[in-house]
Amino acid sequence: MAASQNMPQSQLNYSGQGDINKGKFHTTTINGSSWGNSHLTDILLYNKDRAPETDVNHHQPITGGIKFQYKLNNVWSLESGLTYTLLRSELRSGGNSYFYKTNQKLHLLGIPIKVNYIFWQNRYWQTYAQAGMLFEKDIAGTEITDYYKEKQKVSSEQNSIGIRGLQYTALCGAGIQFNCTHHLGIYAEPGLAWHIVSDKNIQTIYTDKPLNFSIELGMRLSW
Numbered sequence: 001m002a003a004s005q006n007m008p009q010s011q012l013n014y015s016g017q018g019d020i021n022k023g024k025f026h027t028t029t030i031n032g033s034s035w036g037n038s039h040l041t042d043i044l045l046y047n048k049d050r051a052p053e054t055d056v057n058h059h060q061p062i063t064g065g066i067k068f069q070y071k072l073n074n075v076w077s078l079e080s081g082l083t084y085t086l087l088r089s090e091l092r093s094g095g096n097s098y099f100y101k102t103n104q105k106l107h108l109l110g111i112p113i114k115v116n117y118i119f120w121q122n123r124y125w126q127t128y129a130q131a132g133m134l135f136e137k138d139i140a141g142t143e144i145t146d147y148y149k150e151k152q153k154v155s156s157e158q159n160s161i162g163i164r165g166l167q168y169t170a171l172c173g174a175g176i177q178f179n180c181t182h183h184l185g186i187y188a189e190p191g192l193a194w195h196i197v198s199d200k201n202i203q204t205i206y207t208d209k210p211l212n213f214s215i216e217l218g219m220r221l222s223w
Contacts (some may be wrong), residue, residue: 009162010058010208017044017093018054020073020104020143021203023160035063039100039155042188046149054093058205062086069111075118076094077222083110085136087204095149104202110136114171124179130189131172138163141202152207161202168196183223189216 018024025044033041065083069126072078084107091102114132119129141161175192180186191214195206205212 010056012054012056012208014054015051016054016141017047017052018056018091018103019093020056020089020091024054027113039149042093042097042149043100043147047095050095052093052095052099054091056203057090058203058208059088059090061205063214063216065110065112067218067220069116069220071222076144077115077116077118078130079112079220081112083112083134083136084108086203087206089204092174097150098148100145100147102143103125104140104143104161106138106161106202108136108138108163108167110134110167110169112171116175126177126179126185127175128177129172129174130191130218134136134171134193136167136169138167148207163202163204167198167206170194170196183221185220185222187216187220188219190214191216 001125014024015075016024019163033045034043036041053222063083063085065081067079067083069077069079074125082117087104087106087108089104091104093100093102112132113210116128116130118126118128140160144156146156153169171191171193173189175183175187175189177187193212193214195210195212200207
């Protein structure tokens with residue numbers, strides 16, 4: 001069983017109004033629109049000449065899972081399992097009185113495949129290096145937008161979103177493990193992850209910062 005925390009988060013600020021995944025809205029998008037068509041249109045029209053701003057925040061990913069290790073010999077082993085990752089992003093766009101907020105959540109299941117090499121060990125402790133790949137699939141995603149007029153929430157809408165295809169991540173790192181028994185150990189693993197983004201239509205921390213540092217803690221079952 002494992003849980004990891006990636007260190008970085010990403011914040012973006014720009015003038016004008018925008019969307020997490022579509023970027024900045026140009027003023028031409030509301031030319032010819034009239035008040036009352038939609039809450040979004042009202043907010044865009046109200047802030048057209050009021051210098052609105054957009055803030056996007058991609059939160060740190062949170063990952064948990066279960067992993068198994070198969071020992072090839074005294075120093076080499078293969079590792080795999082199943083991981084779950086939550087990716088969260090938030091947006092606030094508009095002025096002081098008329099604005100909207102978007103909360104985006106993506107749920108990913110992954111299968112890691114790693115090779116571990118033990119370069120020192122005794123009866124209870126071992127230190128090792130590792131490298132491999134993580135293959136992830138987006139299984140669910142939601143985007144909830146709340147609209148505010150005169151600082152009062154007037155409406156909310158929810159849409160399903162998703163990352164197309166598989167997400168690939170190259171992994172490398174080191175670790176230290178305390179062996180509670182011959183088959184069960186407690187470990188800590190600092191490492192680097194390079195996220196190869198295949199679908200850039202959905203913006204996450206991976207699209208903005210593909211290289212991440214993480215620390216993983218957990219228990220490992222070996223046989």
